[in-house]
Amino acid sequence: xxxxxxxxxxxxxxxxxxxxxxxxxxDVYCAPGNAGTAQVAENIPIKSTDIPAxxxxxxxxxxxxxxxxxxxxxxxxxxxxxxxxxLRIFGPNKKAAQLEADKDFAKKLMVExxxxxxxxxxxxxxxxxxxxIATRDTPQVVxxxxxxxxxxxxxxxxxxxxxxxxxxxxxxNEFGPPGNTILVEEKLVGQEISxxxxxxxxxxxxxESSRDHKRAFDNDVGPNTGGxxxxxxxxxxxxxxxxxxxxxxxxTHILLPILDTLRRHEIEYKGVLYLGxxxxxxxxxxxxxxxxxxxxxxQVLFPRMKTDFIDVANxxxxxxxxxxxxxxxxxxxxCVVMASGGYPGHYEINKPITGIEDAESEDDVxxxxxxxxxxxxxxxxxxxxxxxxxxxxxxxxxxxxxxYTAASKINFEGAHYRKDIAHQTMRTExx
Ligand code: AMP
Ligand code: GLY
Numbered sequence: 436x437x438x439x440x441x442x443x444x445x446x447x448x449x450x451x452x453x454x455x456x457x458x459x460x461x462d463v464y465c466a467p468g469n470a471g472t473a474q475v476a477e478n479i480p481i482k483s484t485d486i487p488a489x490x491x492x493x494x495x496x497x498x499x500x501x502x503x504x505x506x507x508x509x510x511x512x513x514x515x516x517x518x519x520x521x522l523r524i525f526g527p528n529k530k531a532a533q534l535e536a537d538k539d540f541a542k543k544l545m546v547e548x549x550x551x552x553x554x555x556x557x558x559x560x561x562x563x564x565x566x567x568i569a570t571r572d573t574p575q576v577v578x579x580x581x582x583x584x585x586x587x588x589x590x591x592x593x594x595x596x597x598x599x600x601x602x603x604x605x606x607x608n609e610f611g612p613p614g615n616t617i618l619v620e621e622k623l624v625g626q627e628i629s630x631x632x633x634x635x636x637x638x639x640x641x642x643e644s645s646r647d648h649k650r651a652f653d654n655d656v657g658p659n660t661g662g663x664x665x666x667x668x669x670x671x672x673x674x675x676x677x678x679x680x681x682x683x684x685x686x687t688h689i690l691l692p693i694l695d696t697l698r699r700h701e702i703e704y705k706g707v708l709y710l711g712x713x714x715x716x717x718x719x720x721x722x723x724x725x726x727x728x729x730x731x732x733x734q735v736l737f738p739r740m741k742t743d744f745i746d747v748a749n750x751x752x753x754x755x756x757x758x759x760x761x762x763x764x765x766x767x768x769x770c771v772v773m774a775s776g777g778y779p780g781h782y783e784i785n786k787p788i789t790g791i792e793d794a795e796s797e798d799d800v801x802x803x804x805x806x807x808x809x810x811x812x813x814x815x816x817x818x819x820x821x822x823x824x825x826x827x828x829x830x831x832x833x834x835x836x837x838x839y840t841a842a843s844k845i846n847f848e849g850a851h852y853r854k855d856i857a858h859q860t861m862r863t864e865x866x
Contacts (some may be wrong), residue, residue, distance in 0.1 A: 438745065439493055440476065441483045441513070442504030443469050445772070445805040445823040446730035449737040450502055451476045452801070453744045461745065464496065468476045470814055471804025481669040486513050493522050500525065500748060506582060506727050508708075510536035519738045523534060526706040534704070538580045538618050540642060545721060548696040550689050555620035558685040562606040564619055568597045572620040577601050581613025585649075585661055591856040623722070625715040629672050629732055632690055632710070633747060635756040636703040639690045640747075641682055643733040643739055643763045644669045651779060653855045660779045661820055664856030666831065667735040671714050681719070685710075705751055725844065734803050734823040735768040738845045769857045770825040771835040771842045776807065776849020778819035786848040788815040794841035799827040799834075802841070816847055831857055 438461045440451045448471040458828050466489060468478035479487045484507050493501055501517060501524040512529035519605040524789035526532075545552045556565040562764050566807045568575060577600035587610055588598035604614040631642040645667035647759065651657035673681055690708065697704050711731055728736065737744070741762040749836070750759045775782035780848030783808070791802050791814070803825060806818015824842040828834030835857045842852055 436676045437498050439464045439498045439501040446733035446737040447504040448803040449733045454771045456459045457743050458517040469804045470807040530702045530725040534724040543703045548692040553620040555618045563599040567583045578618040578814045579610045579614045580616035592837045623713040630710045632708045635751045636755040640761050644790045652832045661770045662731045666857040726785040731770045734770040739764045760849040767834045768827045771838045773852045788847040789815045793844040797841045800841040801825050
């Protein structure tokens with residue numbers, strides 16, 4: 436069995452590792468991969484956005500199953516191209532992936548499905564956005580409608596900030612074509628949680644809960660990043676009802692209605708459906724949909740997943756997800772992201788990395804690679820987020836302690852990481 440994983444981040448290392456660990460012992464390929472995926476897969480030097488070259492490779496190698504990690508190839512239609520060529524691929528097709536790629540489309544669909552979400556208006560003209568912002572007397576969030584690598588959302592506390600954001604997107608064109616349209620929506624207040632579900636378009640499996648830490652520095656200060664760490668499970672603090680009811684409601688009031696509404700538009704959604712939720716005093720509201728696994732969330736979800744992911748992906752493709760269980764290790768996982776000095780702003784690459792073997796000698800620690808490569812026989816940095824140090828422990832505290840002990844053994848010039856990953860939950864639970 437031959438399996439191709441597309442992408443080069445920590446998420447893709449976690450996916451490739453999970454597939455490599457399958458009792459089916461497949462041959463794993465990763466395009467383009469990183470120095471970590473090279474340990475569990477053969478790296479293929481094709482960019483994750485070069486769909487024709489990926490297709491040619493998959494046909495030539497007779498790949499049995501392809502898993503696309505990042506959103507860009509999915510929203511560019513890699514699933515449609517592979518399916519047309521008769522190849523099996525896990526993920527939503529181009530139309531379905533618009534749920535992430537077009538926030539205006541997603542918002543309209545949520546309203547049609549009756550899904551709780553922030554009240555919002557869409558604009559293509561700055562003067563119209565300006566008039567609307569002037570009428571708002573609560574804080575607003577200004578969003579690039581298209582894909583912006585997590586950088587296109589401005590949470591604004593006053594109208595002046597909102598105007599500035601709208602100007603940067605619509606007038607100064609800082610985001611290019613994805614920023615031709617913006618959403619101006621009410622700012623929601625509450626606790627954020629990520630929910631990952633796998634769906635074959637009909638039935639839905641909600642995976643273990645997880646939480647990301649988006650800000651660059653401790654105590655949630657500094658600029659937004661792709662994610663500086665994650666932990667799983669994360670039990671939300673609910674205003675009413677039990678956690679079990681929360682998940683049932685998630686399925687009946689959000690996931691199934693969005694799938695039904697998509698179907699009404701003749702769109703079948705298969706793959707990962709990842710919801711960003713805000714738990715407000717009035718109940719959960721959807722912030723966004725993503726069409727793939729979160730990164731670093733994947734780096735805590737995959738090490739906990741006990742079921743063979745090849746079986747999950749195949750069941751999803753074949754529309755028989757209702758016939759399998761997805762089991763998880765009950766023990767919590769914590770992932771600490773180690774980043775290059777300066778990330779998410781300017782950073783240098785090519786810094787030698789040491790200490791990974793030592794870090795992995797800790798019990799239940801896996802070091803996932805993101806921005807790494809080899810230079811001669813040296814492992815060096817090659818991106819902003821460099822490594823994800825994940826530990827599993829009997830308790831969240833012990834997982835956290837192991838992740839930090841392991842991270843402290845790894846060195847590269849300029850390395851920085853947050854020291855408070857998973858702290859918030861522990862503070863809430865153990866005041
Ligand atoms: P999104 O890409 O839409 O999830 O937005 C990125 C981040 O911006 C979210 O994870 C939230 O922290 C924040 N955000 C987005 N929309 C809102 C909103 N309506 N109210 C408050 N925060 C938001
Ligand atoms: N960690 C956030 C994301 O992957 O979108």
